[in-house]
Amino acid sequence: xxxxxYQKVCLAFLVFLSIFWIFLxxxxxxxxxxxxxxxxxxxxxxxxxxxxxxxxxxxxxxxxSAIGKAIFYIGLGLFCWGFGETIWSYYNFFLNExxxxxxxxxxxxxxxxxxxxxxxxxxxxxxxxxxxxxxxFAKLFVILTSLLLLAASYYLLVVIARGGVLIPEGExxxxxxxxxxxxxxDFLALLAAVIISGLSFQYFGGKYKDDIISILAGLGVMxxxxxxxxxxxxxxxxxxxxxxxxxxTIGLFLITFGVLGFCEKPKAVETKIMNKP
Numbered sequence: 001x002x003x004x005x006y007q008k009v010c011l012a013f014l015v016f017l018s019i020f021w022i023f024l025x026x027x028x029x030x031x032x033x034x035x036x037x038x039x040x041x042x043x044x045x046x047x048x049x050x051x052x053x054x055x056x057x058x059x060x061x062x063x064x065s066a067i068g069k070a071i072f073y074i075g076l077g078l079f080c081w082g083f084g085e086t087i088w089s090y091y092n093f094f095l096n097e098x099x100x101x102x103x104x105x106x107x108x109x110x111x112x113x114x115x116x117x118x119x120x121x122x123x124x125x126x127x128x129x130x131x132x133x134x135x136x137f138a139k140l141f142v143i144l145t146s147l148l149l150l151a152a153s154y155y156l157l158v159v160i161a162r163g164g165v166l167i168p169e170g171e172x173x174x175x176x177x178x179x180x181x182x183x184x185x186d187f188l189a190l191l192a193a194v195i196i197s198g199l200s201f202q203y204f205g206g207k208y209k210d211d212i213i214s215i216l217a218g219l220g221v222m223x224x225x226x227x228x229x230x231x232x233x234x235x236x237x238x239x240x241x242x243x244x245x246x247x248x249t250i251g252l253f254l255i256t257f258g259v260l261g262f263c264e265k266p267k268a269v270e271t272k273i274m275n276k277p
Contacts, residue, residue: 002207006052006260010045014253017042021249024241035240040089042249046112047082049256050075056263067262070122074215074259077115081252084108092240101233102174110178113185116219116255120192127196127212142195149191153223157183161230186226193219211261218254225251 003011020038029035053075060068084105091099099105158166167179193216225247232238 004261004264006049006263007257010049010253010257010260013045014249014257017045017249021241021246029241030239036089036092039085039092039240039245042245042252043082043085043089045082045249045256046078046252047086049260050078050080050082052263053256053259054079059265060262066122066125070119070126071259071262072119073115073122074119074255077112077119078252078256078259080108080112080115082108084110084112102172102178106178110181110185113182113189116189116222117185117192120189120196120216120219123212123215124192124196145194146191149194150187153183153187153190156227157186157230161227162234182226182230186223189219190223193217208261211258214254214258214261216258218251218256218258221247221251221254 017038020041024034024038054072057063057068057072057075060071062068063072084107087103087105087108088099091097091103091105158164162179166183167176171179196216225244228244228247229238232242232244238244
């Protein structure tokens with residue numbers, strides 16, 4: 001797999017963050033400047049990577065092609081998440097207080113999941129998912145996968161992560177909406193990743209195979225990371241730089257790393273094939 005300059009920088013930054021996280025873990029630090037700093041730094045991966053992806057989607061025709069739309073919307077989702085994390089860090093650094101929930105940070109976090117989903121839909125068009133539907137078992141696969149993931153998502157995101165209560169009593173209207181949006185978005189993003197992988201895997205190939213797999217794997221890791229985040233906040237054990245934040249770092253890296261693979265000018269023949277609307 002040949003990496004472009006964006007991917008090399010992204011990978012190097014992940015190595016740095018991994019060493020940073022190990023330092024936090026060994027030191028036992030759960031609050032303070034370095035924990036806040038880690039939270040801010042890993043948010044730079046989607047913030048900067050998402051911006052690069054959006055601006056470079058024009059290489060593939062921008063919003064005039066399926067692959068251009070996939071890159072743009074996945075990049076937009078990343079950028080929104082990074083924006084939310086920046087606001088989260090503002091509360092930590094400048095207000096010296098934990099970010100409340102809901103907060104302005106949710107302006108970035110909440111829509112990011114759905115932009116990932118939109119990007120995944122367009123990604124499905126260029127990965128051969130429609131050809132996968134020609135298999136007589138494809139529809140059965142989609143139905144069974146949806147039901148199984150729905151059950152698993154409810155158990156993990158509601159029963160375990162939220163103590164069996166999706167919407168606690170006495171919540172504000174905004175918090176009720178967000179309490180529904182986050183688990184629903186996580187479920188849809190995971191569902192898209194699994195279905196696309198199942199229907200398209202045999203068609204994966206060529207230069208961008210690993211990049212596509214990285215994006216889909218990242219969506220799966222983000223689901224697990226959000227589950228850990230919800231669980232730790234529910235039982236009151238969350239802190240900046242915990243294992244959940246490490247999972248978020250890995251998930252965001254995988255999505256960013258994958259989409260950045262499309263941010264160099266492709267050969268003319270590749271552009272012609274993948275730029276179909």
